[in-house]
Amino acid sequence: xxxxxxxGIKVRNPVAxxxxxxxxxxxxxxxxxxxxxxxxxxxxxxxxxVLIAGLAATFAESISMGAVAYTSAKAAREYYLSVSKKEPxxxxxxxxxxxxxxxxxxxxxxxxxLPFFALPVAPAIWWALLICTxxxxxxxxxxxxxxxxxxxxxGIELALIGMLAALAGYxxxxxxxxxx
Numbered sequence: 001x002x003x004x005x006x007x008g009i010k011v012r013n014p015v016a017x018x019x020x021x022x023x024x025x026x027x028x029x030x031x032x033x034x035x036x037x038x039x040x041x042x043x044x045x046x047x048x049x050v051l052i053a054g055l056a057a058t059f060a061e062s063i064s065m066g067a068v069a070y071t072s073a074k075a076a077r078e079y080y081l082s083v084s085k086k087e088p089x090x091x092x093x094x095x096x097x098x099x100x101x102x103x104x105x106x107x108x109x110x111x112x113x114l115p116f117f118a119l120p121v122a123p124a125i126w127w128a129l130l131i132c133t134x135x136x137x138x139x140x141x142x143x144x145x146x147x148x149x150x151x152x153x154x155g156i157e158l159a160l161i162g163m164l165a166a167l168a169g170y171x172x173x174x175x176x177x178x179x180x
Contacts, residue, residue, distance in 0.1 A: 025101035
């Protein structure tokens with residue numbers, strides 16, 4: 001396997017670093033925005049309110065994820081540089097990681113919003129759940145195909161974890177819609 005240098009650090013497999021960043025950003029954007037959208041949709045039938053909340057969450061989430069990926073990769077790189085080189089470790093290029101995670105989060109965040117641009121809130125909720133479950137399944141299956149594991153098990157795992165997290169947002173929004 002060939003070695004590559006990213007920001008002065010030897011990285012054996014830059015594809016693994018990119019895959020990590022794509023899944024981190026894409027899944028986080030999709031699941032968080034779906035949770036926000038479902039929560040707001042459960043509390044109101046106003047499509048405009050759902051879209052405003054979803055778009056605000058999309059951009060805040062994507063910028064935040066990109067910034068967090070940059071600062072955490074930079075901190076890991078700086079720690080590595082301060083430690084003895086007796087145990088070579090692999091760290092991401094902070095800027096590349098930040099951009100990749102931010103863009104993946106932005107793209108993932110728009111997936112749950114798409115049905116709300118075309119449909120009323122009630123059917124859009126069901127379409128968002130269907131599209132997001134399918135997207136997470138495909139991402140998990142793809143991850144297993146290029147790494148290790150059974151594609152369908154990995155797909156189910158990613159879809160199940162993501163949907164449970166997003167449905168928590170729906171439950172909270174439904175509860176707050178009734179209480180407040």
